[in-house]
Amino acid sequence: MIEHRNVYDTSYRSNFSQAFTPRDEKPWRKFEPINADPPTKQYSRKSNMSHRSNNSDRGHVATLGGSLPGIFHSEPQPGASTYARAGVASSQGMNEVGSKLVMSQNIAAKAAEIEHSIQAERAQKEVRRVIEFYQNRGSPNCAVVLLVARWLRLSINFVDINLQNQNSVEELKKVNPVGQVPVIIDADGFTLSESRAIMKYLTLKYASRHQLESLYPSDPARRAQIDAMMDYEHSSLAPLVRNYISLFLFDRSPDRNHNMAQLQIQINDVLTSLSQFLTVRRFFGNDDVSLADVLLGRNLAMLQTAGFFRQEQNCISNLMNWLERMTSLPNWHECMEAVNGLILSNSNQ
Structure with missing residues (x-):
């Protein structure tokens, strides 16, 4: 049964405001069904254009893409025409096409990312810079740095330091004021001492992905x-x-x-x-x-x-x-x- 209420009854004002837009609030329309579907009309091209104009005057936008996600989403408006509702089926089709398009774009982006990573790794393997390595043969700390450098296939220019020779030690202090080995000077001029720090640095900079995940994940x-x-x-x-x-x-x-x-x-x-x-x-x-x-x-x-x-x-x-x-x-x-x-x-x- 359809319920009827008097529009002059203020206790039902909230229901009234939900059922009608301000344009519909006229004193001579005392009784109207609440939550009733709007009457169905057959629109000609001329009347349809007129209806769109009226909706625009009310601040409503009739769009076929009303159910699309993201920036295309619009909330259903009171008094929306049946023409706009008829676009739901069409919008669902658009959703399917849009989802497939987004999925294809994601796959293409992932493939491009993998290809870029592979190319970067290849370039890193091909360009092996020469590293100056200040060492003392017989030093255990120099030995572990050399071992990591060999595994990474780095080109090394050795500078042997005799810690018993004062001139050699003074030469070492020019690159490491502490006067200890090992010390490396990278091709870009970066200088680093301390064996553990050097091992980590070389691995992080020059290791391939597989080597990195093994040596220092x-x-x-x-x-x-x-x-x-x-x-x-x-x-x-x-x-x-x-x-x-x-x-x-x-x-x-x-x-x-x-x-x-x-x-x-x-x-x-x-x-x-x-x-x-x-x-x-x-x-x-x-x-x-x-x-x-x-x-x-x-x-x-x-x-x-x-x-x-x-x-x-x-x-x-x-x-x-x-x-x-x-x-x-x-x-x-x-x-x-x-x-x-x-x-x-x-x-x-």
């Missing part, structure tokens, strides 16, 4: 794990190994064996902790070699050369398996040869 969580392992190596393992090698090479005091035994206990504690990380993965960076593996491998390789693992209690199986994988990597022996040679030559004196 772009994922924040994985990169943070590698940074944590590098920090642990720097603060816990490296100082102990340095002291052990120093005692092994240069200590000739009666307390030498006692001091080395004490260091062995401390080193074993650190190695036992490290071995826990290898229970479910092949490398410390997960299943791929990372910068953390390079640093840790350098330390264990030095201990191995100094005979640390000749004692059975120092051998941890999964750690030994990992070290074997590291030492079989390309360029490993080339880069570590001078370090191992220095240890062996001094141990025989």
Whole structure:
């Protein structure tokens, strides 16, 4: 049943305002159906144009694309003509065409992005700049930088520094006031010292996508794990190994064996902790070699050369398996040869 109300009843003013536009509010129209559909009319071309003009006067816009998303969207207006409603079917067809067009554009944009990335990677591989590398042969810190540079296939101009020669040290201080190696000077003149910083810089700048995801991943969580392992190596393992090698090479005091035994206990504690990380993965960076593996491998390789693992209690199986994988990597022996040679030559004196 259609409900009728008196338009003079102010309690129904809100319903009245929803049902009619201000143009329809005339005092002689006392009774009108609420929420009733407007009468259907057959429009001629002339009457249709007149209807559009009337809607325009009321601030209404009759559009066939009223249901399109985005900037084409318009809210349905009170008193909209049946001609505009008849455009719904047509607008749905437009929506389908628009969706397919947007999908095609997205696919084309993604393909262009991939192609651009491939071209950039190829260009990066083709243009290998020459890097000046200030090094001291036999320095473990220089060895790990050289290893990463070899993996990245960088062209290197070596500048050998003799730390026992004052003139050589003064030459080094011109590029690094601290007077320590390694130091690199990139082709654009950028100068950087400290082995860990250099390894990260070279990897971030010159590694391919695959190399980057292995050595120093772009994922924040994985990169943070590698940074944590590098920090642990720097603060816990490296100082102990340095002291052990120093005692092994240069200590000739009666307390030498006692001091080395004490260091062995401390080193074993650190190695036992490290071995826990290898229970479910092949490398410390997960299943791929990372910068953390390079640093840790350098330390264990030095201990191995100094005979640390000749004692059975120092051998941890999964750690030994990992070290074997590291030492079989390309360029490993080339880069570590001078370090191992220095240890062996001094141990025989």
